[in-house]
Amino acid sequence: MAGFVGEAVLSGLIQKLIDMVTSPELWNFASEEHVHSELNKWKKILTKIYAVLHDAEEKHMTDPLVKMWLDELGDLAYDVEDILDSFATEALRRNLMAETLPSGTQPSTSKLRSLIPSCCTSFTPNSIKFNAEMWSKFKKITAGLQEISAQKNDLHLTENIAGKRSTKTREILPTTSLVDESRVYGRETDKAAIANLLLRDDPCTDEVCVIPVVGMAGIGKTTLAQLAFNDDEVKAHFDLRVWVYVSDDFDVLKITKTILQSVSPNTHDVNDRNLLQMTLREDLSGKKFLLILDDVWNENLDSWDFLCMPMRSGAPGSKLIVTTRNEGVVSITRTLPAYRLQELAYEDCLSVFTQQALRKSNFDGHSHLKEVGEEIVRKCKGMPLAAKALGGMLRNQVSLDAWENILIGKIWDLPKDKCRIIPALKLSYHHLPSHLKQCFAYCSIFPKGYEFDKDELIQLWMAEGFLQQTK
Ligand SMILES: Nc1ncnc2c1ncn2[C@@H]1O[C@H](COP(=O)(O)OP(=O)(O)OP(=O)(O)O)[C@@H](O)[C@H]1O
Ligand SMILES: [Mg+2]
Structure with missing residues (x-):
């Protein structure tokens, strides 16, 4: 298991362990004070480790020490999972038995005894008591976690919000609005459709009209946006045209600054949020502008609203194109229906x-x-x-x-x-939530070309405990 899931999906496992270690069922079951204090330690350490995992997953390819650290963490995480799993199973089993047995009847201790690890030998019907062997196993895991946590500091791993990648490791160059049209094949219909959306008057009364261009990695969203941006009719239609490459670093201030510098190249370097927004609002005021935000991943509505605020001063007919792989982005931009880009025709490809x-x-x-x-x-x-x-x-x-x-x-x-x-594909993988990374990586056990059955795959995921069962 550890072999194929590998370092890349450890975050899914650690997330699961944090959930397990804080579950009320487990706390009721292992009800002794000192066990609770140990579980608390596990929770704190696992949470700290989880915070740097994103960074570690990115660095492990280039830094052998980080790789070693992840390997050790993986081994320990599976030990933790084994212990917690056996507790969870036993707790569930007892609950089920308590429900099915007539009231006042005690479950057969000998039967139960055979179902939990031999290390846990004495227990009461509703909670478990720790013997010396079990307790020493617990302490060993705590020590292991503490050591791993200490090593983390030596590796200088940075805390990261899931889904937000460090710009240092970015392998994709920023895009610009320039395109060599003689090397673009097909897309005539798409270009005409986008140009039509840009040129027509839309009833976006107090919002900027946003056209999300959505499609898979590398299907040609940026290229299509470049074609539209450089179309003669489009150029003539707008007073201002601005291109901003965003990618997964949705830094609202940085984006606002870039827009401001494009609109008014002579503006002094402004860093104050309020001043930035006020200046941009003034500079866009009454102007019909076209803004292209290329490669957006942000799904945070507040950041989006903050970015759009100064744009409302633009003249009616101002438009914003957002290119994205992410359906979540479409739902927050909300004004015009998304333009879903399809594959290129075979001849063009x-x-x-x-x-x-x-x-x-x-x-x-x-x-x-x-x-x-x-x-x-x-x-x-x-x-x-x-x-x-x-x-x-x-x-x-x-x-x-x-x-x-x-x-x-x-x-x-x-x-x-x-x-x-x-x-390009790795970026999509990085943006999966950690539990989905596990599900995705699990598919690598199928041989190439193997046609798997959807329901069977879901059952396999369930058996591995990958699915978050809130309902
Ligand atoms: N119609 C086309 N003719 C020729 N080359 C194309 C065409 N469409 C895309 N390309 C090329 O294919 C590559 C991927 O295209 P593009 O960057 O536009 O895709 P994308 O959908 O924006 O990808 P991502 O999701 O990574 O942002 C680029 O190098 C681009 O120049
Ligand atoms: Mg693109």
Whole structure:
């Protein structure tokens, strides 16, 4: 279990342990004072460890000490889980028996005794008493947790809010509004649709009209926004156009500052929140503006409202495009229906691929590569990011062998600095809540191409205790 779930999903396990250690059932069951005090220690240490796990998960690939620390933490976490699981099972079993037995009847102690670990030998019907062996196991875990917690300080791991990644480890370059349109294939209909949404008058009375452009990683949201931003009719329609690359660092002040600097390049560096908002409101006042916020992950309504506040002074018809992979973002931006971007048509995807690989939009002059090339493009399933990355890997390579290797190869084996696919997907993985990371990683036990059954998978997740059963 520890092997395949690995470091990457430890946070899910630690979160689960924190929930377990604070559950009232466990506290009633293990009711002795000194046990409670020990469980309290576990809770505090686990919570502190949880706070740095995000950072550790990011650093473990490059720092062997962090990797070792995570390995040790993993082993200890599974020991904690074993003990807590056996308690939880026994507590549940006793409750069930108490419900089914006629009142006044005591459950058979000998039967129960066989169901819990041999270390817990003496107990009363509703609570458990600790023998020396069990108690020493408990103390050993406490000591282990304390040691792991102390080591954490030496590793200089920083506390992190889940879902918020440190900018240091970001593997994706910021986008800009510039695009080479001659290298963009297809998307004519999408561009026309977005331009139409930008040019028409919408009844967004006291709010800025927001158009969320939603789609999977690398499907072409940013590219479409760039096309719209640089469209001649769009340019002529707006007094001001501003592009801001946001990504997962939704720093409202930083974004507001960037907008202000684009709108009024001569503004002095303003750092005060109030002054910033007032200045931006004034500078946007009465102007019809187009703002593109590229790659938004923020789902916090307060931050969103704070950012939008100064924009209300803009002229009617001002528009905001938000590109995002995240449905949660759509629900907080709330004004116009989302534009859901679909995969590229096969022919366009093929042109993206050959443009990268052969510097032309088809296989002319390279007929020996056509068949395998088409097969690679079919595997890309209309995702321009995949077509571009795989095409890029084959640039200047005209031997059939190299192309066949890409066809049978694994994308995760491709070098990260040359192929953007894994860094792009990793960002989506990082944004999963920790319990979903566990569920997702669990699927790696299926062989490649295995068709799994949804209900069966859910049952397997349940058996592993991955699902949070609030209801
Ligand atoms: N129609 C297209 N023609 C050619 N290249 C394209 C097209 N659409 C996207 N690309 C290229 O594919 C890559 C991914 O596109 P893009 O960055 O627009 O995707 P995205 O949906 O914004 O991804 P993310 O979710 O990571 O922000 C980029 O390198 C882009 O240049
Ligand atoms: Mg993008």
